[in-house]
Amino acid sequence: MTLRLRLGMLAADAAGLASRLLGRGRGVAIKGRVLLAVAPGALHELAEGRRVVLVSGTNGKTSTTSLLVSLLAPLGPIASNDSGANLTGGVVSALAARPRTPLVVLEVDEMHLPMMMDALRPTLLVLLNLSRDQLHRTQEVRVIANRWRHALDGHPEVQAIIDYEDPFLAYVTQAHALTTRIGFEYREHIDAACCPGCSHPLTWEPPRYHCASCGLGGLEVAVQEAPGDAIARNAALARAAARFLGVADPPSDVTRDRIATLQLGGRELRLRLVKNPASWTEALQHLPEGPVILAVNARGVDGRDTSWLWDIDYTPLGGHPVVVTGDRRLDASYRIATAGMPHGVAPDLEQAVAELPPGPATVTVLMSYTAYIAVAS
Amino acid sequence: MKRIDIVVVHPELMGTYGDGGNAEVLAHRARLAGVEAVVHPVAHTADLPDDADLYCIGGGEDVAQIACVGALRGQGAAALAAAMGRGAQVLAICAGLQILGDVFPGSNGEAVAGLSLLPLTTRRGERRLIGEIAMTSALIGTTLTGFENHRGVTELREGASALGVVTLGNGNGIGGVDGVVTDNVIGTYMHGPALARNPELADFILRRLGVDASEVRDPIALAFAAERRAAAVALTARLRRRRLLGRDNRQW
Numbered sequence: 001m002t003l004r005l006r007l008g009m010l011a012a013d014a015a016g017l018a019s020r021l022l023g024r025g026r027g028v029a030i031k032g033r034v035l036l037a038v039a040p041g042a043l044h045e046l047a048e049g050r051r052v053v054l055v056s057g058t059n060g061k062t063s064t065t066s067l068l069v070s071l072l073a074p075l076g077p078i079a080s081n082d083s084g085a086n087l088t089g090g091v092v093s094a095l096a097a098r099p100r101t102p103l104v105v106l107e108v109d110e111m112h113l114p115m116m117m118d119a120l121r122p123t124l125l126v127l128l129n130l131s132r133d134q135l136h137r138t139q140e141v142r143v144i145a146n147r148w149r150h151a152l153d154g155h156p157e158v159q160a161i162i163d164y165e166d167p168f169l170a171y172v173t174q175a176h177a178l179t180t181r182i183g184f185e186y187r188e189h190i191d192a193a194c195c196p197g198c199s200h201p202l203t204w205e206p207p208r209y210h211c212a213s214c215g216l217g218g219l220e221v222a223v224q225e226a227p228g229d230a231i232a233r234n235a236a237l238a239r240a241a242a243r244f245l246g247v248a249d250p251p252s253d254v255t256r257d258r259i260a261t262l263q264l265g266g267r268e269l270r271l272r273l274v275k276n277p278a279s280w281t282e283a284l285q286h287l288p289e290g291p292v293i294l295a296v297n298a299r300g301v302d303g304r305d306t307s308w309l310w311d312i313d314y315t316p317l318g319g320h321p322v323v324v325t326g327d328r329r330l331d332a333s334y335r336i337a338t339a340g341m342p343h344g345v346a347p348d349l350e351q352a353v354a355e356l357p358p359g360p361a362t363v364t365v366l367m368s369y370t371a372y373i374a375v376a377s
Numbered sequence: 378m379k380r381i382d383i384v385v386v387h388p389e390l391m392g393t394y395g396d397g398g399n400a401e402v403l404a405h406r407a408r409l410a411g412v413e414a415v416v417h418p419v420a421h422t423a424d425l426p427d428d429a430d431l432y433c434i435g436g437g438e439d440v441a442q443i444a445c446v447g448a449l450r451g452q453g454a455a456a457l458a459a460a461m462g463r464g465a466q467v468l469a470i471c472a473g474l475q476i477l478g479d480v481f482p483g484s485n486g487e488a489v490a491g492l493s494l495l496p497l498t499t500r501r502g503e504r505r506l507i508g509e510i511a512m513t514s515a516l517i518g519t520t521l522t523g524f525e526n527h528r529g530v531t532e533l534r535e536g537a538s539a540l541g542v543v544t545l546g547n548g549n550g551i552g553g554v555d556g557v558v559t560d561n562v563i564g565t566y567m568h569g570p571a572l573a574r575n576p577e578l579a580d581f582i583l584r585r586l587g588v589d590a591s592e593v594r595d596p597i598a599l600a601f602a603a604e605r606r607a608a609a610v611a612l613t614a615r616l617r618r619r620r621l622l623g624r625d626n627r628q629w
Contacts, residue, residue, distance in 0.1 A: 132393075140438055142438070142440075191393075193389045193390045193437075193441050193444075194390070194438075194440045194441050194444055199440035199443070199444065199484075200444075201389075201390065201421060201422075201444050204389075304508070304509070304524075305394070305524045305526065305569070306524075306569075307394040307395040307396075307398075307524060307568060307569025307570060308394070308395055308569075309395060309570075310395025310396075310397060310398030310401070310569060310570050310573070311392070311394075311395045311397070330597070330600055330601040330604050331573075331601065333597055333601070334573055334597050334598055334601040335398070335570070335573070337405075337597050337598075338398075338401050338402060338405040338573070339401075
């Protein structure tokens, strides 16, 4: 370890401690920023000589990283940022917190993946999915897919494990030899009307999408998994990753989901984070019995545009008592009114619970990011 | 009972921002006015019918927009022109508005020929125009609000009229106006559920189809439209203060 890196780590610890003492949070991001300011090469240095696994995608990064870390427990201690700090600061903090573990498992923001691949030289990439997310802030999905593909071109030595039902991931790895393509049940992709590679309209028919022009979607898959939701798919990708890394028989009954619970007004609220059309659709298609509260905000990281509310099929809400809340509750209210869904409208979560008819104790709450963070933390 | 048929043109290509919602809103309000309304999504692989009352064309990413215009050339464009000739109406949003003009920019800024059904041309602007948009529309008689996200600068030919005068955001990106209005077409950069946020605009289109929705009572729609208009006023004031302080007035 270089002197500069040692100094950086000392300064980072001091900054992290100060942040905690001042009550400014856990200090993960600030530690990383201080470390990088003192030792700009810290990412690369701290990753050298270690096996690095990167998990990325639009949805499910945190839960899948956390699951993968638990599946890899038999291999010894692991450095990981499984709390969700997935930008440069969070990643370097995780590496510095446990600088000597031979194995590193990191969740990485989609836009940062190419840069992290150059700096960290990963052994394995676990690519979960790519879909539209805050279009006003990030790029069109195909721009991110192109960047990923270019990054893989520069790293022919890295193994990739992907969900082949996602045409963007199929395109990213189309020419990458070391790819394990996992097949799942047929499902349509909300943002892939046209081929991510050649722009020809894709044919969407079971068993899988297909591009009549360039042949995307026509490769053999390594494994065909049983039907399941996004959580099951991510768990299957995590198991494949664990097997690749040397865990002989990873348990198949373990999953992770970002669900928090809250007791309010005599009901148990199961809070589920839904942050883009793909995750809303996924959550609605696998809705448990009982009442539902939809909490829609449009602040900062949520994306300020609520137009996507009109891209979602609300039929699964039929028969559930529904109340909408959040800053943009009227957007949601009018949207589901035109879909013929009776519902209540409430200014906050507490009053939303009070609006619900008596019935089952468990209430599902689908929440956009800022609504979720305000309650879950 | 009177009935209107609404075609949604190539929703699998042209519907990135919930533009399908406009057909839902028109059908919803028509039904509240006692008129039967049927929404027909028509894929790019199918022929475009020439006997509908209303055609909704949404927005899409560059490649989808080019695939859409490619599929419409020939039969689709002829069907649309024939329908417009008999008085059918068209609602064209963002990329849908651009393809009805003479020319629009492709993925790399190259000029792509449009269907020349509207007196306008579009070129690529300097930067993407993203954010809340508001305008006063003398034609509709109220403030319209929406959300825009595009990089097109659309120039109307002499004699063509705009939908509104922009008070927040950018719209066409030239001349301080948004959209276009002809006898048969309402075009705008307000994407997604533009008609959900502006029930008066929905009713204007319905009136052109012979449906009187002026007696419709829909308190949820009115509350939503009023809330968005108040939000646009507040945002306009906030941006003006920022401009006075010499700061960037972009919403992002």
